Amino acid sequence: MNGKSGLLVSNGRVMRAGSDPHDPPVADILIEGSRVAEVGPGLRKTIAESGRDDIEIVDATDHLVVPGFVNAHYHSHDVLAKGCMEETPLETWRLLALPPQYPKRSREEIRARTLLGAIECLRSGMTTIQDMVTLFPFDSDHLDLVVDTYREVGIRAVVALQYADIRGVDTVPFWRECFPEDMHKFLSSAAEPDKNSDQLAYMEEKYLKGGSGNDRLVWALGPSAPERCSPDLIRRTVELSERYGMPVYTHIYESKAMALQARQEYREFDGSLIRRLQKEGLLGPRLNLAHSIWLLPEEIELLAQTNTNVVINPLSNMKLKSGIPPIRQLEEAGVTMGLGCDNCSCSDAQNMFQAMKLFCLMAAISDPDPGPDQAVNAFQAATSGGARTAGMGDELGAIEPGFLADLVLLNLNDPSFVPLNSAVRQLVYTEGGRGVETVIVNGEVVIRDGVLETMDEEAVFQEVADIMPEFLEDYCKVAERTERLRPYIEKAHKRIWAEEVGMNRLFTGR
């Protein structure tokens, strides 16, 4: 902080809870250490009159100041695969993109991809990234590297290891019977059982018992999906979450296949993964359900009753043909929602503006009747909703005294905001990310006037370029193998779509 003890973000239009989101008032924001100390008009004058010279001024004139966005669902493992694919069903994409399909990656690749993803998030105004880290085979050194990399670039990170103990071939309806047996080994899930290591025990011993010593790092748990985890693994998850007060992230009902799997395999829970998690004690405010597309009305009610959160991922849900989540019903039930940008290989962009806009548009086309103002809801999901998913709703995601100083300044002298008819609607429906100029995380300026201050961005791009030949060679091999599997994939896919699961969340035009 250049020897200064505080920052004053001065004269910006500040988007605060309780103020008019269409016409936010001009105010100053005083930051001391990592937190907001005061918000209000005229603070700059008061500070000048007091003779304090330990405050650095960040001029926010003609800028919109918003809380930093929270990317509430993301995986760093396939950052280098953006732009590699067209639309593809989720179950096919899994075979193209998930780490068990690939040889073990190098340290250089882990570092390059983690940095690149974090920088893209920061440049889109995301100050918190929830990384459901997927390492296969698990290597503690690689997990250390991910955590160190986030610290180096300066982004706030909610890190959850993704784990499972049921093989992929047993988690999708009809896969075991449609594929020849010698191909079963290729039908992996996000995190195949790894008998060589106990990731949860390692994580507790290494990171949880002594605290992290990193005030921008939050540890979380990442059971891959209920149908990929045994009751014993869910029990350990519940115990660890309770012992350390940790948030839990999992995938639920992303595709029709996942709903059908529940109907077929969980008859003792009325074919419901939500009822299973309720019985196992995992539902509650610490649990976050990524996707939540194929939810039944009674399951939505259970989520509302237990204050369980949902994370909507509009970009990947549409590109992977997963369907449209029941946003209106979740809103009506009062379920807290966060927003994520998910994997780079299937969303192609870590861009909260795209996610917010699609959140509104998906809600619009899923109900013929007019609904609530979705721009405000999308903005809340991207900020305070995301903060609540991380268990930080009382200190993150808003610009208020005592809250962590994670702020983004957007240039209002940009065509996106001219004329300024509604700040929040233009933020959600018009802005694409071009206006993001300055990003502050934990009271530190990480991007200033478009320049990344914590690292040499060109050097990071060179690290990526150096690793790409090896990555692309492996990607091509995986893509070729997936082509050979395609007839069997399609056979299973057709059988899944011929079944009933009690709803349809994909627009089929029929």
Ligand SMILES: [Zn+2]
């Ligand atoms: Zn995911």
